[in-house]
Amino acid sequence: MFQIRIHGRGGQGVVSASELLSVAAFSEGKFSQSFPSFGSERMGAPVQAFARISDSNITIREPVMEPDMLIIQDPTLFHAIDVFDGAKTDGYILINSSRTTEELGIEEKTSLYPANHVMTLPATEIAIKYIKQPKPNTVLLGAFAALSHMIQIPALEDAIRGKFPKKIAEPNIAATTAGYNHILKQLEQIQG
């Protein structure tokens, strides 16, 4: 079972991201589950959402305590909560930021991970370019696909088309692809 925890703030599409992930995994024939950290949601408040992907039925209901993949949609959260809590150091981390982990001051945590498992990318900037809105979630889903290989881009595209009307879906699909390509390029650079 592959477990994902997404951290962000209310209004950034954290819950939608976890839902899209689970729908995409489902359409590839896998079992999946997603749910938000339940609360009275409001703009700007820290929000978490969870997803699990497995080859067999998933019955567990606890929040993801030991994520294989952490997605940080808002780097200001590093100062607010311990987003790394329970994360497996052989897992992956995706951070929405144009800065490096060193510049973000989280090198101490991220240096425990293999180099090609921790990636930062300017997802908000990419989102503004493609969807004209500072919603980094679909960019990060593309990045997730490139980093984890847990889902393929066509499944994400279908999930986005299933959730949103065409006018919203198409720019988001372009954003997803951009996120995917961005991480692929970074991985190629690391591997030389």
Next chain:
Amino acid sequence: MLHQMSGSIAVAKAVALCRPDVVPCYPITPQTHIVEHLSVLVKSGQLKNCTYENVESEFSSMSFCIGSSAAGARTYTATASQGLLYMMEAVYNASGLGLPIVMTLGNRAIGAPINIWNDHSDAMSVRDAGWIQLFVESNQQAVDVHIQAFKLAEALSLPVMVNMDGFILTHAITRVDLPEQEQVDQFLPSFVPRQKLDTQSPLSIGAMVGPDAFTEVRYLAHHKQKEALAIIEQQADEFLEIFGRDSGGLIKTYFADDADIVFVAMGSVVGTMQELVHELREEGFSVGILSLRSFRPFPANAICNALKNAKKAIVFEKSFAVGMGGILASEIHMATQRYIGEELKIKSVIGGLGGRTITKKSLKKLVECANKDELDDEVFMDLDGGTVVRELKRQQDGQTSGPAAENILRDIGVVSASKTH
């Protein structure tokens, strides 16, 4: 057909497959998405010949249900928590009058302190209201049990409440197999009411009954619930035959036959327990689960049969009777004392209150303690004793310590507001 969708949407679609005639609703978290989606299905014409009414309160909602069901219409509604309390008088009337209404309860805590999250306080507040009360472990079961609920309600002429954990199930997006309309039509015949208000053939429903017959009318309600025990099993078998899924029934056991320690629980926590039991079995623990799918009627015989080889039962429940303790634990104790005796030790565990996360880790600790004979008879799982002791001290220190809930929020740092007095 397989879908990936939220529990609420799945339930709305399952209810629509049952062809309800009347759906009066009042939204309340965490069930709102169910009635919201039903309104979409009616408005868009996907659910035909259905009257949907967004009424002005839960009291009106259940009163509307009583009226429409008495007029012979297949009737559905949903509520939770304070909403259920607000309709309480009508809830008792629905069962007392023998009206086969189906209601989803998106289980949620009851205030004060106000809390929108999951526990079973609302379900337990109506445990004596005369309704059939079923619990589901997953969204697939939620779909399947709603379909069975209509058939059960109409077979007995009794209202049925399907309890579904708020947020944990209603808001979780998982795989569900939605049945085909033809399958549901095959399983669930059209509604033939046992009693019906009809201007062509007038009768009255809801007579005043005095001391000369009240006992007999109430006894019959009890008798009917006991009759339901066999019908619930029978319908689960019939469901399995048509839909190929084992959903519903009175109880479900997981590795309980040869287990020394058996969890007894209701609802979604059983899913987490299942994963834990697989792990613990590999570690050599003799542990299993008894999931109660029917709480009313209370399947005492089935429970005793499932626990007859166990040494300890850890009764885990998401609510309790303040000033008494575990409600389910008391009922399990009463049932097993009669048929099994004192060899079976009943341990009462209260957890998951007001949405507190139930972790595999904490559940595992219970089994480890029980295995070493170190589990107390009554445990409040993950209780922060320090916070409790500090508030008790504040109350001892002076008469004017103020509201406990606010004091505790300040104590744990959720609210930084300064003390007002």
